[in-house]
């Protein structure tokens with residue numbers, strides 16, 4: 431039997447418990463330290479760790495919204511939503 435050590439993708443805490451399943455049957459976990467739930471493998475590309483960082487980096491390198499959408503594999507609306515979330519003035 432293989433034991434997979436689950437760590438929180440945000441705070442890297444190992445203080446993690448099982449937290450039910452998603453509608454598709456994937457195991458959901460809850461971090462007891464930052465009280466945030468997460469999956470080990472996401473089906474939806476926009477929720478994968480690192481996607482938001484990629485969008486910001488590509489925007490800084492003058493990539494357009496449709497360009498980012500094609501590369502990352504998410505909709506243009508999601509790209510716009512992520513960029514609007516940033517507090518850039």
Ligand SMILES: [Zn+2]
Pocket residue numbers: 438439440441442443461462463464465466
């Ligand atoms: Zn955490």
